[in-house]
Amino acid sequence: MTEDKWLGIYLRRRRWVERALWSALLLGSALANTITTNLDIRRAGLRFDTWEPAVWEFSSALVWMVLIPWIVRAADTKPLRWGVLRRHLPWHLVFALVTSLAHVLGMVALRKLAYATQDAVYDFGNWPLELFYEGLKDVRSYAFILVIAGAYRLFVWRWQGEASLLAEPPTPVPAPTTTPTPTAVPTAMPIPAAAPTLAPAPATAPLPERLLVKKLGKEFLLPMDEIEWVQACGNYVNLRRQQHDYPLRSSLGAFEQRLDPAAFVRVHRGYLVRLSLIEAIEPTEAGDAHLRLRDGSRLPCSRTYLERLRQRLV
Structure with a gap:
C-alpha cells in the first residue's frame, strides 16, 4: 500500500484518530498516576481506600478530554506565530485561566458524585489555595497541549505536503533602442518637440x-x-x-x-x-x-x- 493510500485512510478517519490519541494519552497517564499515588500512600502509611486515587486521576483526565477541543480551537483563533505572538499571548493566558477554572469545577463535581456512590464525602479543601495550586498546574498543562497540538499539525502538514506558488520567470527587459544622430539644421528652422510617450499599463499577475x-x-x-x-x-x-x-x-x-x-x-x-x-x-x-x-x-x-x-x- 502506497504512502498516499495510507494518508487517504488517515485523513478520512482523522477526527476519530485524534480523539483516540488524546484519550489514550490522558487515560494512560491517569492509570500510571493512580498506580504511583497508591504506592506513595502505602509507603507513607496514609489511610485512603484504593479507589480514591483512581477517582482523583480519572476525573481530571475526563474533564481534560472535554476541554482539549476547546483549547485547539483557541489555538486556531489566536495562533501563536512570531508575527502575532505579542498580541495573542495575553489572550492565551486568559484562555488558560478560564480552562483551569472549568477543569477544577468539572473534576470536583465528578469526584463528589463518585464519592457519593461510595457513601463518602469528598472535600476539596481550602478553595482559594487549591484554585491557585491547580491553576499553576493547569496553565502548564495548557501550554503542553498547545505544543503537542502544534507539533502534531506540523507533522501532518509535512505529510500532506505544503504548497507554494511557482516562481514566475523574470520579465525580459527590452534592449535600448538607438536613434540616429540628427543632421545639422539651419538655426532658423524650429525643431519639433518630441511627442509625449504614455507609460505602459501595469501588467496583471497571470493566473x-x-x-x-x-x-x-x-x-x-x-x-x-x-x-x-x-x-x-x-x-x-x-x-x-x-x-x-x-x-x-x-x-x-x-x-x-x-x-x-x-x-x-x-x-x-x-x-x-x-x-x-x-x-x-x-x-x-x-x-x-x-x-x-x-x-x-x-x-x-x-x-x-x-x-x-x-x-x-x-
Missing part, C-alpha cells in the same frame, strides 16, 4: 496553472484545475484535492485573486469552492445553507453569499 508541493523531501506539481475547494486557516489556506488538504501560506482574499473567477465562487468568509462541483444547496432554518458536492463533502454557505451563488448557478 498560475500549477502549484509546487513539497512533501517529506519530495516535490511535485499540483494543477490548479484539480483544486476542489479552499478553506481559510489562520495565515494559511488549505487547498482540497481528492480528500487531501495542501496548506499554502496566503490569506483567502489574496489567493482568490489567483483563481479563475469563472471557475470558483466565494460561499463563506472562510471558503471558496469550484462552481462545477456543487451538486445541491441545502437551506437551513437560520437562513444559511450547506452545499453538497459531488464527492459527498458538505461545506457551509452563509446568507451573505447565498443569493450571489444562486445567480451563478442559473
Whole structure:
C-alpha cells in the first residue's frame, strides 16, 4: 500500500484518530498516576481506600478530554506565530485561566458524585489555595497541549505536503533602442518637440496553472484545475484535492485573486469552492445553507453569499 493510500485512510478517519490519541494519552497517564499515588500512600502509611486515587486521576483526565477541543480551537483563533505572538499571548493566558477554572469545577463535581456512590464525602479543601495550586498546574498543562497540538499539525502538514506558488520567470527587459544622430539644421528652422510617450499599463499577475508541493523531501506539481475547494486557516489556506488538504501560506482574499473567477465562487468568509462541483444547496432554518458536492463533502454557505451563488448557478 502506497504512502498516499495510507494518508487517504488517515485523513478520512482523522477526527476519530485524534480523539483516540488524546484519550489514550490522558487515560494512560491517569492509570500510571493512580498506580504511583497508591504506592506513595502505602509507603507513607496514609489511610485512603484504593479507589480514591483512581477517582482523583480519572476525573481530571475526563474533564481534560472535554476541554482539549476547546483549547485547539483557541489555538486556531489566536495562533501563536512570531508575527502575532505579542498580541495573542495575553489572550492565551486568559484562555488558560478560564480552562483551569472549568477543569477544577468539572473534576470536583465528578469526584463528589463518585464519592457519593461510595457513601463518602469528598472535600476539596481550602478553595482559594487549591484554585491557585491547580491553576499553576493547569496553565502548564495548557501550554503542553498547545505544543503537542502544534507539533502534531506540523507533522501532518509535512505529510500532506505544503504548497507554494511557482516562481514566475523574470520579465525580459527590452534592449535600448538607438536613434540616429540628427543632421545639422539651419538655426532658423524650429525643431519639433518630441511627442509625449504614455507609460505602459501595469501588467496583471497571470493566473498560475500549477502549484509546487513539497512533501517529506519530495516535490511535485499540483494543477490548479484539480483544486476542489479552499478553506481559510489562520495565515494559511488549505487547498482540497481528492480528500487531501495542501496548506499554502496566503490569506483567502489574496489567493482568490489567483483563481479563475469563472471557475470558483466565494460561499463563506472562510471558503471558496469550484462552481462545477456543487451538486445541491441545502437551506437551513437560520437562513444559511450547506452545499453538497459531488464527492459527498458538505461545506457551509452563509446568507451573505447565498443569493450571489444562486445567480451563478442559473
